[in-house]
Amino acid sequence: MFSVEELLKAHGEPEREVYLDLENSAPVAREVLEAMLPYFAERAYGNPSITHKPGWMAYDVVQRALEEIRRHLGASRPEEINFIPGATEANNLALMGAALANRRRGRRIIVSRIEPLNVLHVALNLLRPRGFEVVEVPVDGEGFIDLDALGEAVNRETILVSISAVNHEIGTIQPLREAVELVKDKNPDAVFHTDASDAYGRIPFNVGELGVDMATVSSYKVLGPRGVAALYVGEGVEVERLLEGQLGTQRLWPGVENVPLIVGFQKASELLFRDFEGNTSHMRRLRNRLMEGLLKSIPETLLNGPRERRAPDNVNISFLGCEGEALTIELSLHGVYVSSGSACTRRLLQPSHVLTAIGRRPEEAHGSILMKVSRMYCDEDVDYVLRVLPGAVERLRGLSPLKGEGGDV
Amino acid sequence: MFSVEELLKAHGEPEREVYLDLENSAPVAREVLEAMLPYFAERAYGNPSITHKPGWMAYDVVQRALEEIRRHLGASRPEEINFIPGATEANNLALMGAALANRRRGRRIIVSRIEPLNVLHVALNLLRPRGFEVVEVPVDGEGFIDLDALGEAVNRETILVSISAVNHEIGTIQPLREAVELVKDKNPDAVFHTDASDAYGRIPFNVGELGVDMATVSSYKVLGPRGVAALYVGEGVEVERLLEGQLGTQRLWPGVENVPLIVGFQKASELLFRDFEGNTSHMRRLRNRLMEGLLKSIPETLLNGPRERRAPDNVNISFLGCEGEALTIELSLHGVYVSSGSACTRRLLQPSHVLTAIGRRPEEAHGSILMKVSRMYCDEDVDYVLRVLPGAVERLRGLSPLKGEGGDV
Amino acid sequence: MSRVPLPYGPKILELFRNPKNAGPMEDATVSATAGSPICGDVIAIYLKIGEGDVVERASFESYGCAANIATASLLTEMVRGRTLKEAWGISWRELTEELGGLPSIKFHCGTLAVGALRRAIRAYYEERPHPDWLPEEATLEERQALEAEELGERLSRRIGGEKG
Amino acid sequence: MSRVPLPYGPKILELFRNPKNAGPMEDATVSATAGSPICGDVIAIYLKIGEGDVVERASFESYGCAANIATASLLTEMVRGRTLKEAWGISWRELTEELGGLPSIKFHCGTLAVGALRRAIRAYYEERPHPDWLPEEATLEERQALEAEELGERLSRRIGGEKG
Numbered sequence A, B: 001m002f003s004v005e006e007l008l009k010a011h012g013e014p015e016r017e018v019y020l021d022l023e024n025s026a027p028v029a030r031e032v033l034e035a036m037l038p039y040f041a042e043r044a045y046g047n048p049s050i051t052h053k054p055g056w057m058a059y060d061v062v063q064r065a066l067e068e069i070r071r072h073l074g075a076s077r078p079e080e081i082n083f084i085p086g087a088t089e090a091n092n093l094a095l096m097g098a099a100l101a102n103r104r105r106g107r108r109i110i111v112s113r114i115e116p117l118n119v120l121h122v123a124l125n126l127l128r129p130r131g132f133e134v135v136e137v138p139v140d141g142e143g144f145i146d147l148d149a150l151g152e153a154v155n156r157e158t159i160l161v162s163i164s165a166v167n168h169e170i171g172t173i174q175p176l177r178e179a180v181e182l183v184k185d186k187n188p189d190a191v192f193h194t195d196a197s198d199a200y201g202r203i204p205f206n207v208g209e210l211g212v213d214m215a216t217v218s219s220y221k222v223l224g225p226r227g228v229a230a231l232y233v234g235e236g237v238e239v240e241r242l243l244e245g246q247l248g249t250q251r252l253w254p255g256v257e258n259v260p261l262i263v264g265f266q267k268a269s270e271l272l273f274r275d276f277e278g279n280t281s282h283m284r285r286l287r288n289r290l291m292e293g294l295l296k297s298i299p300e301t302l303l304n305g306p307r308e309r310r311a312p313d314n315v316n317i318s319f320l321g322c323e324g325e326a327l328t329i330e331l332s333l334h335g336v337y338v339s340s341g342s343a344c345t346r347r348l349l350q351p352s353h354v355l356t357a358i359g360r361r362p363e364e365a366h367g368s369i370l371m372k373v374s375r376m377y378c379d380e381d382v383d384y385v386l387r388v389l390p391g392a393v394e395r396l397r398g399l400s401p402l403k404g405e406g407g408d409v
Numbered sequence C, D: 001m002s003r004v005p006l007p008y009g010p011k012i013l014e015l016f017r018n019p020k021n022a023g024p025m026e027d028a029t030v031s032a033t034a035g036s037p038i039c040g041d042v043i044a045i046y047l048k049i050g051e052g053d054v055v056e057r058a059s060f061e062s063y064g065c066a067a068n069i070a071t072a073s074l075l076t077e078m079v080r081g082r083t084l085k086e087a088w089g090i091s092w093r094e095l096t097e098e099l100g101g102l103p104s105i106k107f108h109c110g111t112l113a114v115g116a117l118r119r120a121i122r123a124y125y126e127e128r129p130h131p132d133w134l135p136e137e138a139t140l141e142e143r144q145a146l147e148a149e150e151l152g153e154r155l156s157r158r159i160g161g162e163k164g
Ligand SMILES: Cc1ncc(COP(=O)(O)O)c(C=O)c1O
Pocket: A023, A024, A086, A087, A088, A089, A091, A116, A118, A164, A168, A195, A197, A198, A218, A219, A220, A227, A228, A229, B246, B255, B256
C-alpha cells in the first residue's frame, strides 16, 4: 500500500541514534558478528551428524557451545542444554512438551499473569483446549508473584509451573528460589520451568542453585543473533518433541543445527560473562541515570515495575497523557528508538497484559515506554535521551485534549 | 568422550576439497553472505512490527523479500508467502496446521513413501496418533509415485495430500501436475502440499500452474543461510498455527522475523533465478559428467533414481560391496565430502527409507552415496571426484570378506 | 487474520511532525470530542463558523497515535472554507485517501476524526433550524465513535473489576 | 534417547586409514565370520595358530563402517603372540578401550569383532580336546553376533515381503 522507502525518506536521518528497543530486537555485537562470520561458509559449514571433516568441525563447534552455555547456566552436563531456533520455540516446547509428556500424572498447569505471550498463550490457547487446567497466579503492583496464591494453586494434579525469572517488560526479579521451594514442597513431581531470557547475563542465575527443571535463554536478548536459543532440561525431566523430522545432535528439535548462529550465541554469552560484574554494574549505573533522570525531569510519570529487585537494564515508565505509539514515533524522529505497551503499537485491542496485571489502567498503560540498556551504551547516549525525551512528551501533551487528566493519578 | 580436535588433526588437510553434501548443509554463497552482513547490526536490525525507523527499515526488507519469493514461486500475492524458521518447521506446520484446521471435514491424509522425514514422520508419529488416517502411496523403482494408487487413495474423507515435487535423495521429478489434477478431480477440497525444496531453482516450478495449495522452499537448499524457509499458502487455505506467542508480520509463525536470514534467502533466490537456464544447464552438465563418469569407471554400481526426469543437481549411486559410512570417511580423507543412505550414517537401525521404498535391498542401500552439485562447481571439481572415487571404492572392497557378492545383483 | 501492513505513508509522518491547526480555539463557535482515553484515542475538533455556515477556521486536539494526530490535522485543513454541508459530506474513506491511505488497523482514526467533526456540526445545529441534509440517524462514523467510547467503558469496568 | 556423540577418536581414524593385518590369510589354521551384510557389518577373522596354541599371525576382512574396520584391525594386533586362552579373554570392552573409546552407537563393532574371534577359536577346538577355560555357553559377544545375523535375516525377509 505504502512505499516504506518514502516513509523513511520523510523520516530523515536523526543527528544521533540511540537504540533502546532491545526488548524487541537487537543489533548483533561487533565481536559476535566477527565470531560468526567464518561459520557461514569457510569453516564448519557441515552437518554435525555426518561423518566427514566439515561435519566433524560443525560437531566440535556445537559441543563447545553447549559446554559454554552449560557453564553459564550452572547445568551439570552439556546434554541438558538444547539448542532451539528461538526462545518463542523454546517456551512453546517447554510448555507443550512437558505438559504432553506428563499428561498421565495430572492436568494442572500454573503460570504467572505476566508471562510473555509465548508462555501465557501456549497455556491458554494450546493447552487449555487440549484439556489442561490453567491457573494464572496474580502479581502485586510491582510485578512480584503472589507466593501465597502460588502455594495454594499447587496440588497433586499439578504437572508444570512456568514463571519467568525476570519480567521482560517491567524488569521484576522474581523470588524464584522461594517459588521453586514452595512448589516442590507441595508437589515434588511438578516440573518447574522458567523463562530466563531477561535474567541471563543480568542477574546471578544458576539452575542448580535455584532447583528449576527447565530454563529458556535467548541469543538475541544478549546481543547475539536471532534464530537460536537454548532450553535447559534437567536430567530425568520428560519433554515430548513438538516437531518431527530428521534428528541431529539436538534430541528435542529436529533439523540440522544452525552452526553460525550457535557460534554467535556462544560468543555473546562469553562476552556477557567475561566481566559479569563490570557489565551489570555499568548497565545498572546507566539505567539508574536514565530512569531517575526521566522521572525527575518529566512530570506526571509512573514507574512500571519495582525500584529495587529490578533487572539492571530495564526502564519502563508511563508518561501520563501521552499515547505510546505517538511517543515512539516522535522519539524515532529524534533518533531514540523505544517501544510501548500501548494498545496501538501492539495491533491488539488491549494494552500490555503485563501492565494491566500490575494494576495499570489502560490509559496509564497506553503512555508506557520500555527501554533497555546494554553494556554497549555510554553516558552520552543517556544524556541524549534525557535531552530529547522531555520535549517529546511535552509536545504530545500539548496536542492532547486531556490536559491535566494524567495528574490525578 | 573424544577430542574432536585430535580427530580433525588426524584427519589432516586434503590437497583439494570438493563439498558435495549439499543435501545436508551448504556453505553460504559469498554474495549471499555479503548481502546479509549489514542486516545483523548496521541496517534494519529492528522488529518490523515496531513503529520506529529501524522497525520500518526491517518491515521494508521483509516485504521486498516476500515479493521476490512470491514472484519466483508464481504466487498471486505476497501475503501467500510465509517466512518460517526452516523447512523442517514449514513442513511440520503445513501438515499439522492443515490437518488440524480441516479436521472437521475428514481424517485421511495421503503422503508418498519417499517424503522427507519431516513430512513422513509428522504424518505417522504426530497425526496418526491424533486420530488421522495416514495412507502411504508407493513409488516405482525410480521413485515415481504410483498415480493409480494415489487416485484410489483419495476419497471424500481426504483433507490433505503431501508429495514432494522432487525427491531429496534420488532426484525424481514427480508428475506433480497430474497428481494434483487427479486429487482435485476426486476431491476438490483436499489440500495439496508439496515440499519444493529440491525443485526451487532446479526445475520450472510455479504454484499457480501446478495448482498446489501449499509449497515449502528452504533457504539453505539454494545456498542461502540456514534458519529460514518459506511456506506458500494459497488464499483461502486454512492452516492452524503450531506455536503461540507474539505475532509479527508473519501470521503463521509467532516471533520476530529474522531479517538478516530473510535477506540472505532473498539474495540466494535472486542469484538462482537471475540466470535460471544457465545455472540449471551448468548443473546438469556437471552432474551428467559426474554421474556417467562414476557409473562407467566403477564396476558393480546401481544408479538410484531415474536417468531422465531427474533433478539436474542430484547423483545417487550404490557402490555394491562398500559400506557407505566407511566410504564417506574414506572420501573425506581425500577432501571429497558426501553422505550416504547407509544405516550406519543415519544412527538408525535401517538404511534410507527412500532407497528401500524404490526396492533397494539393505545391502544395496548401505553402499549408496548421495552427491549434489550447484552452480558454484566447475569441471575441475568433477575431475577430482572422478579421480578419487574409484580408488576409495576399490580400497574398501579390497578389505571386504564379501568379494564379488555385489556382482550378483 | 491477514498480515497487517503496519507502516504509515510519508504524508502521515509529515502531518504528525508538523500538524496544522493544532490546539484549542478560544473563540470557537462549536467544538466536540470523540473517543476514549481508555482505548487510547481522543480527538477534539473546534470550528469557527461564519457567514453562510462556512467553516472559517478549524483546529483540533488529539490524544492518540500518529495516525490519529495526522487525520485530525488533515481534517481541519479539509473543512476550512467549506460549508458545513460540504464538511458533513467528508467520509472517513475520503479522509483516509487524502492521507495517502491508512493501514487497516488504523481505519478507526479516520472514523474518529470524522465522528468528532460530525458531532460538532450536530451541536451547531442543535440551537438552530435542522437542515434537511442532516440525517436524523447517526452515521457510520458517529456510531463508530460511540462504539469506541462504550468499549472504553467496558474495558475500564473489567480491568477495574479484576483489580478489586 | 540421549544425544549421540558421533565422532570417532583419532586412533580409529588412523586404523581405518592404515589398517594392520588386512586381507584373507591363505595358510590360516582357522577362520570365522560374523555379522550380516544386510545390517552393513561383517567381520572375518583369520588365525595362524602355532606351538602351544599361540596365535602366530592374525588377519581380518571387514565390510562395514570405519569403526568396524578399525576394531577388527586392532583385534588382530592384540591377539598376536597370545595364547588362545588369552585371546578368548579379550572382551569387547577391553577392545573398545584400547581403541580410545567408541560412540555408544558403535559398540556393536566391538562385539562383532570379538564375536568373530571367538567363533574362530571355537572352530579350532572343534577337532581338538575342549579346553576347560572354554565355556559351553555362548558368551555375550557371540550372542550379539548371532543377534545381528538374525536381525539381518528378519530385515531381509520384511523388505523382500514388502516388495513382493
Ligand atoms: C521474555 C521473553 N521470552 C521469549 C521471547 C521470544 O524470544 P525469541 O525472539 O528468541 O523467540 C521474548 C521476546 O520478545 C521475551 O521477551
